[in-house]
Amino acid sequence: MYNNEEATPAFTAFLELLGETVCLKGFNKYAAQLDTKTDSTGTHSLYTTYQDYEIMFHVSTMLPYMPSNPQQLLRKRHIGNDIVTIIFQEPGAQPFTPQNIRSHFQHVFVIVRVHSPCSDNTCYSVAVTRMKDVPPFGPPLPSNGLTFRDPAAFRAFLLAKIINAENAAHKSEKFHAMATRTRQGYLRDLAENCVSTTPLDTAGKLNNLISLASKRKERIRAREGAEMGALGALIWRVLAQDFSGGGAELPCALAISSEYIVLAHCSTKEVVFNCFCADVIGWTAERLALKIFYGRGDHVALRVPEGSAQDIREVVQRLKALTIGCETVDMTLRRNGLGQLGFHVRLDGTVSEVEEYGFAWQAGLRQGSRLVEICKVAAVTLSHEQMIDLLRTSVTVKVVIIPPFEEGGARR
Template identity: 50%
Template structure:
């Protein structure tokens, strides 16, 4: 029976797991993983990879029908790596598209590819690169794509078809004694003005009242705005009542079937019943209820109803939460709406339809734009694939660990203990230059992530690795079959992409007075150490940081509990992180850069 790992309580402060991407980040549009607090959930952030690194640049495209994957499309580019003025190094960027919605994208350092053609200055045989990176792909089935200018455009369209930046949202007004077609009220106007004017990021606002302007009365009023890179257009209409007591509700007929609907409820509105209104398609209702409208104390509460096939989406709504009319509330609401849009595309019915359509698109590309030129001869000049006669050289990589410098994620097979049941769960550890991520293999879902800037250290013992992040929280995993080589690679990767350091496991002895010989503050940072005492001899210095005491993470202890544990434990063991070179303790980005929190308020007098 598959175990569903749940590490959300460990990573709750770093944002939702559904917002994680482990692709390398373009230096021109670098995003801050530490700022992920619920935005861009279920969005394929790699959809722009082709546009950033391939489109309008010199690269090669190949099409074919693989015996295992069916119709496939492969894009390859040899790219120079900016290494701060050091001798030029190269990487190979690869995109492999199959009939599945998940696309393989990434890069590999040229020096880490086993090949006998290193040192030619013209690149490696593409066959060597692909056999190393995608060994399951049948290379013999690939043929060069035609040089038609349509090919890059169609590949760009294929990659970005799920990257939808313009969204239509239906906004239904619900109030007591509502008349047919009633689409305005003072409370709704106040809400629309809040949406349009609360944040300068939103670049434009328009409220078109077609009924007052004499235009077609069948068109609903609209409100449009920009939220980051997304354009949202709200179409306002009435939630019609069919029964005198309001127990029957129907959506406007031309709005039935839209995936996300916002229900705006005034204080006296009857309860909303989603089971009556839900259309045949997957649907999400976001209910916004206004409290004390048109006053200086106006506030709003939220509720969500989603179809069974739609996965949960963030940001989470705290129980009993009521928010004042503010830009923070608008940001929260718009983020919730955008994530709802993305979540509906992850339902089983939508995925089935999208997968079928993608396979048809790939078939059309293969049939329309493939040539008869096989991969081996199509790029012989560019990648030096023409092999001269003579003794076959051994295929070696000049720098086998060069891939540890890659910007994208490297992965290892690890085992994680479920904190609820202590059951071992198979996962993939992915470490990019931006994020550390654990992906459950059975469900293929991200179960933990943290920013590399938040990693302060790690400790290894007998194939097990503890990673300490933020204010000393810990996530632990072990390499599959206790592979020592994997542990070495993981720690070397952490040294490359984080500012953390390897911790030391120490045993602290007491002097004749029963004292340990050092002082520690509430963060676990060592303040003073008795010169040449037992603690000094064990390696403790001012600025060291204790992250674990007697197998208990320091982040879970109060200062009083920490002192009590040090005083009363018969044998004191600890994991200690060394200070920085200037003697200051190691702190995470989250500790040094406090992110603004969403303003919330709970009014007990509001029901």
């Protein structure tokens, strides 16, 4: 594989389909560790873009060939250290097996076989092999084994496949461990080499030494609560209710980043709950307890120990900063003379219509509100018929709602 000196016409056609051949000397875009100054890694290579990605291929026939080195170490240094490798096969080639490749880095092989090359009937078939700890990734291969006849569709499929393969491989045990070690190294370097022993409160002493300043500058204070808008995760210790385990409370770490909400068990380190911040639609906050509603009205229940009420306030502040949700509202609804509540509710628990100036309207219920609890029963656990029956037959109807957006749309 590393000893091919020249590209065949079929391989050249495949390369032209993937991208453009660029001159490396002076190349100022993504170069994938290729030499762009002295041509030590060849004079040309294959480059392309796909959506927001730049891709530079390490092409065996474009990397320097050394007749005196049968292992072609210069080529292997690049291709053998790539995570994703494309194997191009022409008609009659033996089936590829990754057992022939010895590499600690190559985790995914995408095998492309050309059929009827250099003709009007040229088409391609694709197979993929990956290491066991690399999770599956898309786009899926044609289930019926069909070949790709449309060049544009094949190119889009193949580029998406190799990009997703690279991202999936980074979740494997080896690359996850490497990333963890790298981050630990950066943190250790910060702690050892970038930490000052100078006390923070030195403004008075410095002002005595600096004579050029005509006026003492006020110390800049960080805005209170500025961390609530941080992109990274903020973490609180909580007790999470385990609905699958009979309601037992699990000691967990609650982490809220700009994208995710995660609950991790403090002892096992396992993630017991996660959702996107974009899925959060509301919350019910008490002094030491919190319910976070997400999706169609599912919720996770949390509690903090006595003396940690500030944690609940901080979590709510974080949710306000990062989600579209809002505080829930408790309502007790009265019936009119006909026994009606004066509103209609959809399958998903959202209110579709409210009788103007009726009892429900006077209580504050509006179109677009979402019922998340009806008579202390989670609405998401009820069918539409059960929801209607509970609203019709309960003597006292107490509901918990999530108000709509100001323009009237439901939070979803």
